[in-house]
Amino acid sequence: MSSETIVQTGSFAADGKNKTLKIRSGVDKIVIENVTQWAASNNGYGFKYTWYKGLGTTALMEYHPAADHTSAVNTTLTAIEVIDSANYALGGAVAVTSGTDVTGAVYETGDTSGLANGSIVRLSSTDQINLNGLDFSIDDLSANTSFALANDLATAPGIIAGTGFYRNVAPNLETYRLFAPSNRNIANIDKTTSEVTTLVDHGYSVGNKVKFSIPAKAGMTELNGIEGNITAISTSKFTVDTVMTSMTTFKFPVYGDVPCQIPSVVPVGDGSSSVSQTAPSKFFNQGFIGVILTGGTTSPAGNSGDTVRWTSYVVENIDDE
């Protein structure tokens, strides 16, 4: 091996969210080039990032300091995180100052570092005791101001959140759990379309078979224990081949219902249509080592629409003094 060896290279179309790169042999250095911003002349936009293991989560950035092709340099913090998904550490408790009482509740906080749209958070110690302890995907992130539940509940929590805490559980779905597909709590079920919305984006595939656990306080008890085959999916919703039109309307337990069971769904295998599956089946170990690139204008994963190229290196010796 030479003193610096390229072990992997690739590219991705940025969506503005954090991007996970799976690097099979670990990494000591990464160079990330935003092809779109390299060619563009957007003031303040980063176009090249270099990261060394000794820098921690900080990256060296080159960016356009004006609306032209001149360049300047700076460092960008919280840019890259090396991870082993099997041992991903739960984030610390961060104060939430308020939260709305609507189906897509919005939570105010002064610190959103490490979060991006699509991140998964866990609330605790708020007045919304029916949501405390549960994991949620988030969206509508406003830096150091607020985030919202990405997947609307069937029913508003019943009370404003007051003060409490959130924790960053995982930067995205790939890092959320070691085995997939895994069980999910249910936010909503549309009985007219048999469409199920989960609190955390589900990650299921067409052809998966799932089984529902619906407690009395969620209304639709006719679905309890029933299995269905997934026939269509979107990021946060999936449709099953179970006819629900005559069932009781689903509701998410409100704060007055606690203590209670939370409606959930668990994958139980492949359906008869498994030949149409597009992703690994139950249950696959999705553990990996790699890095998470933070999304944004001055971050390596870029903004939606950017094309980003990356190259990772391992080195023979690291001689930091």
Added chain:
Amino acid sequence: MYKIMVIKVTVCPLTSQSPVMNQATIRLGQSMKETEDQLVRDMLATTATVIFATGGINGDSPTEMALSDIQSVTMTLLSNNAKTILESVEGANKFGTAPVNNAYIAMAHTDLSTTLSNLNGFINTIQYPNQSKIKSTEWGSVDRERFFLSSRGSISANASGNDAKVYNTFICGMEAYCNVKLDNYKSKFVYNDSLDPLKLNQYVGWKMSEVPVITNDAWIVNLKSTL
């Protein structure tokens, strides 16, 4: 695939066993089986059907484990026709003993030992009429469950409503889950004493090629509880 290898880069005297390799072998053996256990544990934690403990009084969500929660699990498994794994322990004419039901196996964290001991109807292992049928990790029995504790039991950190640890107790019936071989083996322990040209080095390691899987979701429950 999971794997670990240790290389001893010194000459090994032919007249005695290598203490370094012996120690490494002992540790690797422990490592292999603990890795296997942890993979099964993590699979169960993310894919089993979940029941929240609600019968306790600590005000958290979920609450601490109560007899009513365990009875709910038993009812669920019975109604799903899950077979019990362990045979009953017949009563005997001995002071302080009690017969033990045929039972499902419950795998829990050692932190739950006090909670379990305080449950109504809990039978300590020392109270079993026949002490020959007890495993070293067994803590006792209540309702139709016999509890086995491990310090590596499943915990979801800060996952309760009050930010406390949530303990995942897996209660399973017969053949509820299994480990599937890949590449026609589950795990292998490998030792080579002379792979290099000068035959100076020794290698010992293990590799694992298996996947844990729930065979019938109806026969296993994850009872989530706090302390």
